[in-house]
Amino acid sequence: MANQSSKIHLIFGLEDKPGVAVSTFAALQHVLASFIGIITPTLIVGGVLGLGSEVPYLVSMALIVSGIGTFIQARRIGPVGSGLLCVQGTSFAFLSSILAAGFIVKGKGGGPEEILSTIFGVCFFGAFVEIFLSRFIDKLKRIITPVVTGTIITLIGLSLIKVSMTDIAGGFGAKDLGAPVNLALAGVVLITIVIFNRFQVQMLRLSAVIIGLTFGFLVAWSMGKVDFSGLNEVALIAIPVPFKYGFSFDFAAFLPIAIIYLITALETTGDLTANSMVSNQPVSGPVYVKRIKAGVLADGCNSAIASSLNSLPMTTFSQNNGVIQLTGVASRHVALFIAGILVLLGLFPVIGGVLQQMPKPVLGGATLIMFGTVAMAGVKIISQAGLNRRNMLITAISIGLGLGVASVPEVLSAMPATLKNIIGSPLTIGALAAIILNFILPTNMDGEEVEETEVEGAEDNACRESASETAVDTMTPQGQKPSLCSSVNS
Template sequence: MHDNELIFRHGDRPPFHTAFLVAFQHVLACFVAIIAPTIIVTGALGLQSEAPYLISLALLVSGISTLIQTQRLGPLGSGLLCVQGTSFSFVAALISAGLIARERGASDHEVLGVLFGICIAGSLIEMALGSVLHHLKRVITPTVTGVVVTLIGLSLISVGVTDIAGGHGADNPGDPMNLLLAVIVIGVVLTCQLSRHPMLRVGSVFVGLLAGCIAAALMGRLDLSGVAQAPLFQFPQPLRYGLGFDIAAFIPVAFIFAITAIETVGDLTGSSRASHLPTSGLEYQKRIRGGVLGDGFNSLIAGVLNTFPNTTFSQNTGIIHLTGVASRHIGLFVGGILVMLGLIPAMGAVLQSIPQPVLGAATTLMFGLIAVSGIRMLAEQRMTRKRVMIIALSLGAGLGVELVPQVLFGLPELVQSVLSSSITTGGLLAILMHLVLPEHQATEEDQAMAEDQAHASTRQATDTQ
């Protein structure tokens, strides 16, 4: 098969065995990414007792969302083979929101109620943005998006490294055995990534976690006692934790919803291109609007069913290239597998039993890759003086409030709560500077340099001829 060929196109129905095998590869590619945000948020906020139930719901909602996104439900969904899952982009903002609720004396259930309340409110914003995306792009430019994505990755690295050290409140932080487990996981992931076997590259994080758990079991550090206590089968309880709301906690989350709406456009465009479908015209615009609307609606379902916002995953576009199968019929199998996994709470208990150094090693690597993704977005932009200043000041301010929160202590409490998030501070500053700073006009020196480069290119072309 050549890169530009498809074995099964968008509207085809592959045989059952082919559909199941391809669906399993899609699930394998996104499984860790679906469950990891829930494990990270609950761990950072001290909500481990609720983690098995919330992990199961993350899988269940991802399955439901994938069915809606791939099969279309009225105006909802893109109709493409694209998997939905819990979004990493919200992790830092959700942890910040939970800490704000904690500081105000909220119990575990009240913290979760606030998180799901602000997620439901934010999902309505994304649904509304679906019809005005062309206006949104004028404010949330690739430079702004790159700054925000970079800050998301960098701000989360401390969470991953804390898990490597043993987690919050560890009895023996920095235990050499914890570091050894982390090295094993990262070593296995890197080995798989450098392998020539496509399936090993696709499932590298999964294989790394499995290797880490085996190593932890051999060291006597794997505790599966919670699995026996988990019920075999359990239906979700909508709004189990009630609903709360906090404006200071909501602003960073609302900002991320706007960013993910733009990212979804890029992911769906990539899926359309991989599926040999138009990437312009009325049909394409309909798919994009349906996809963004589906993203928001699926995040609304997530909040009602007690889990965190969903978004379209980009890694599944690579599976289409890998397998040559773009049939949206595969979405039925992917969604079905995820729903079944979500209805089995024991699965959540097994996943929660992953030792923190093992999970921390994998998530630290993934957070670093998120930061690299943001850096790539920035590197693709032409580095004018205006963009350089926006990037420098936005990253500096965002990381500054994260590393030295005391800088905000003189401000009103509400302002402190809002600006304490590196994402909000850096993102809002990037937008403000983009709107306020004038575009740089080329100086005579710049023009002379451009002319010299043009002349050099012409001479090189002439010499080649």
């Protein structure tokens, strides 16, 4: 891949050290752009799986481990960390697999502690998949091509839309499911996000989701749909306790999560490439390859830390690339301030307690856009790879199988319980189908050999767009720009 055609104007470069006031102001903007992405997966998991009183503590842990992960990624500890101004946060990509794991435990009669024990156990072991892959991430793209990545990301988004629609209706088990007031609240949030996303002021676009949720929350509060009476029972300070809920493992729950760790390693490659671009750093050559490997390794290590401290897997956010462009501050030393703010916020569970009171329709109105955008990001990657007969066949079969088992789970009713739990996940069966079909189908099905340079060009375009299309980044949960970058070449 060629070097950047033009340099981005920066006030403070990667190794510069801005003053405390500048660093704090820039850090607050990064936290504002990331905050909703960090906490929302935990709120969704807590609500769908009925984790109740554990949610405030889990939200606190999500903020604390995001701070720790951001510090490691920017500071560089030995071979771990890209040394870029990258914010680490909770990954939306794992949501459907984590919910499936929770329902497996719940189906066996397990309560909140058993559910969390299994989720954090399988996520901990899964993190070593990404740690292992980081050592040869530059070779992985030849096996997991853009059509595979795009198909899986599309399935992630589509499989989560049901969660959003249920929240819009009132949430799982709600007595007023589908009530007009619920739909109206969700509509208010959705419209607000759309309006602010269309603004020309970049910071307003970056903050569209948090503004929409805040406005929806205030409207719900004025309608008497928010109850803060339970906050008296929330602890004053949250102290991280390693594996507080125990440590369990279930292979049926592990396999889908392991596949997502494979994909998130490739997503991180794209996000780090975009961050290198906006930070005026090399995007080819040995320095770049070393940085990518160290960054993906940090992602894996941070996910292992997150699981041990009772939080969901981590990934590198990309909406923060827009903040770098907005502020002109690419200094990795700002990440120390970001980390400090996130850890400070995480120490007080009352924040999680307040957010737990957010009505489901308010949250659903925002996540509908988020998950829909994830699905469209996957479609975009597929289209960039080329909509030839081979790629369309891979995508059609994989998405068909994934959505098929989700819509008609009875199709697997005659299979053994363990096998049913594994391939009953839309993501697992769809991902496996995409990987196998991509491996066995010839590349010249249309009568012409697919040029590798064309695919690489498509991937490179995705990387460039992830650096410049901040409006899209705003709409993507956790800011992840799900792109696979071919530039990881030595």
